[in-house]
Amino acid sequence: MEFSSHSRVWVYQSDRKLTDAETLQIQVLLDNFTTGWAAHNNQLKAKAEIKYNRFLILFVDESQAGASGCSIDKSVNFMKQLEQQFGINLFDRFNLAYRSGEEILSVPRNQFEELLKQGKITSDTIVFNNLAQTLADLQTKWEVPFKDSWHKQLFGDLVVA
Template sequence: MEISENSRIWIYQANRVLNPVEQEQIQRRLNDFTSQWQAHGHQLTALAEIRYHRFIILMVDEARAGATGCSIDKSVNLMKELEDEFNINLFDRLNIAYRTSEDVTSCTREEFEALIETGKVTEDTIVFNNLVPTIKEL
């Protein structure tokens, strides 16, 4: 299925790296969810993927049918279920993810500020913005 680059997205960042088995199980749950995700009885054109072993991204092509409050609530409930099932935190907005030379890692805001002060994080460091609204802004 193709989805527009203008599709709306929601990014959920895990507080730790997901191992391959967890990623496979979570992706299966995401696929089941998006294949049946509806808004007011209309099937949503939706996909989901996991990036960098840490980010769960839900995508909805709203040109075809838009997500509504109730449909968004259903996706949030799924994320809460995944949190419980896999012992992860997907809703800590103060957990900052950034790219190191080897990997993507995360830390608290306070830890991140300390990394800036010590020069371990610089203006060249890629920091992930989990609030981007569309695919093209990823």
């Protein structure tokens, strides 16, 4: 199924890496959800992916039917059910993800600040912009160096030169 670059996306970051078994289970649940996801009785052209065993991403191509407030609420409630079922947190916006070598780590904001001060996160460290709103954003602005992210605006003065 092809999706327009203007398709809406919602990125949910788990507070921990999911096991391979959890990822498979969650993907089945996501597929079932997106297959039946509708707005005002119109089936949404939707899909979901799990990236790096950590990020749950919903996609809706609104060229056929747009996501409504009620349909978005349904997706949020579904994500909250996943949180309960798998013992994860998908709504902690102060849990920040970054690459450390080949590994993706996430830490609370205060720990992220400490890692910056210690030089363990640098201006070139890849961070994840979970605020991406479209597929185009996801493809070009999701995994970016710290220096090119919104993180710089908030934490830029903590970067060790």
